[in-house]
Amino acid sequence: MDLNIQGRNIEITRSMKEHVAAKLASLDRHLPSITRAEVEMASEPTRSQQDRVVVQVSLTVGGDLLRAQRRAASARAAVNAAAEALDRQVNRWKAQTYRSERQSRNAPDADLVVREPLPPENGPDADAELMAPTGDLVRIKHFNMEPMSVEEAALQMQYLDHSFYMFLDAETNRYSVLYRRADANYGLIQPTQQ
Numbered sequence: 651m652d653l654n655i656q657g658r659n660i661e662i663t664r665s666m667k668e669h670v671a672a673k674l675a676s677l678d679r680h681l682p683s684i685t686r687a688e689v690e691m692a693s694e695p696t697r698s699q700q701d702r703v704v705v706q707v708s709l710t711v712g713g714d715l716l717r718a719q720r721r722a723a724s725a726r727a728a729v730n731a732a733a734e735a736l737d738r739q740v741n742r743w744k745a746q747t748y749r750s751e752r753q754s755r756n757a758p759d760a761d762l763v764v765r766e767p768l769p770p771e772n773g774p775d776a777d778a779e780l781m782a783p784t785g786d787l788v789r790i791k792h793f794n795m796e797p798m799s800v801e802e803a804a805l806q807m808q809y810l811d812h813s814f815y816m817f818l819d820a821e822t823n824r825y826s827v828l829y830r831r832a833d834a835n836y837g838l839i840q841p842t843q844q
Contacts, residue, residue: 651684658692660703666691666725673733677709681740686710691725699723707732709740713796716743716809743809795825803828804836 655662655670674687688708696702705728706719716739720731797820798806807815807828814829819840827839 651678652686653689654687655689655691658690660691660693660725662691666729669726670729673729674707674709677733677736677740680737681711681744683712684709685712689729691728703728705729705732707736709736711740711743714743714806714809716740717811739809739811746805746808797823800826800828800838 651674653671653674655667670689674684674689678684686709690704690706692704693702694704700723701721702723703725704719704721705725706717707729709716716736718732718735718739720728720735722728722731795816795818797818799820803815803817803819803826806817807813807830814827816825816827818824819826822840824841826841829837829839831837
């Protein structure tokens with residue numbers, strides 16, 4: 651596993667690197683197909699002393715991305731909490747992968763059920779004025795996007811534990827956004843054909 655540790659407003663000592671490597675080695679024993687691990691540590695000024703250190707760990711596993719971010723009073727505690735969260739995600743990923751492999755062997759012709767799109771809402775709030783955003787842009791992330799199906803995007807969204815996921819749709823070769831709705835179903839945002 652290729653390990654990359656970066657720090658922002660925090661010193662990454664040799665003992666901290668060893669601690670991170672030991673925590674991630676336990677994950678590597680459970681899932682040896684982890685090819686890359688990115689660890690970002692930052693010290694941020696917050697009101698609560700318990701949330702000053704932020705650790706985000708991203709694992710690349712066979713083209714999938716597992717990520718956990720935790721806050722704590724110390725870097726070691728944040729690393730430990732992130733490793734525990736990733737351990738749960740690894741178990742979920744392994745179970746899902748095993749389940750999908752069994753299903754593909756048992757039902758090779760299974761198709762995704764696609765529902766018809768809902769008509770646009772024309773309620774009283776449809777023409778409401780948009781409010782200007784109040785926050786600042788504080789982070790920009792860049793990712794290489796391999797084409798994938800909607801099902802694969804839904805799995806990636808579950809692994810990352812996000813409420814939305816942007817991906818390159820293999821069927822249309824256009825960027826799309828998959829999101830989780832309040833009713834626990836999914837919605838898909840696609841650009842119009844021009």
